[in-house]
Amino acid sequence: MTVRVQAEPFDAGAELNAFAQGRTDIGAVVSFTGVVRDTQGDLQEMLIEHYPGMTTRAIATIADEAVARWALADVLVIHRYGPLKPGEPIMMVATASAHRAAAFEAADFLMDYLKSRAPFWKKEVTAQGASWVDAKDADEDALRRW
Amino acid sequence: MNVVYFAWVRERIGLPQETVETGAATVKDLIAELSAREERYAAAFADISALRVALDQELSDFDAPLDGVREVAFFPPMTGG
Incomplete structure (x- = not known):
């Protein structure tokens, strides 16, 4: 299991190629990359704040649960913080398992x-000013699926 | 104890963290104590349904006891991913 919380950009393709490499016991690798989206056409920057003492451990707890529940061969989580531009990757998740259903479900979970x-907070900066992104009720509801 | 604030809670209170001498028994008691101090705290804690709390870097709840806790963090619902 690899968990990285970093300000630096990452190369999602290179990370994915390196992920679970050399393993012959897996039949499926699924990945997701989250990208900074400019919804209104006026986003200058996305500022991501996090809780340094808690972030890595909170992500590792979530990843441990995924590994246990879906018997994953491996899992990778990278999440950035700091100022990001529209179009930049924010985070990625990759899961590896024997069969695809487990890899897809675990990535979704x-x-x-x-x-x-995970203790991150997003703030959008536009020419009109800066505002914190509100959590959506739908995001909380999504947890009940699991 | 160390009290830390994130996102708009940090902005409203005007500090990222502070050391608080308190005899508060629970998180709710600590909130009442801080809110009585100054308006900026009262404003930040006006609606606790809009807040989350972590005790020693684990998510917790507002009725949790503070006995032995070294760090309390207040923040809005998280927006990761």
Whole structure:
């Protein structure tokens, strides 16, 4: 299991190629990359704040649960913080398992939990000013699926 | 104990963290104590349904006891991913 919380950009393709490499016991690798989206056409920057003492451990707890529940061969989570530009990757998740259903489900589970249980907060900066992104009720509801 | 604030809670209170001498028994008691101090705290804690709390870097709840806790963090619902 690899969990990285970093300000630096990452190369999602290179990370994915390196992930679970050399393993012959897996039949499926699923990945998700989250990208900074400019919804209104006026986003200058997305500022991501996090809780340094808690973040890595909170993500590792979520990843441990995914590994146990879906018997994953491996899991990777990278999440950035700091100022990001539209189009830049914010985070990625990759899961590896024997069969695809487990890899897909575990990636979906990880995303739902990272959204609402990993201590990150997004702030959008536009020419009009800056505002914190509100958590959505739908994000909390999504956790009940699991 | 160390009290830390994130996102708009940090902005409203105007500090990222502070050391608080308190005899508060629970998180709710600590909130009442801080809110009585100054308006900026009262404003930040006006609606606790809009807040989350972590005790020693684990998510917790507002009725949780503070006995032995070293760090309390207040923040809005998280928006990761």
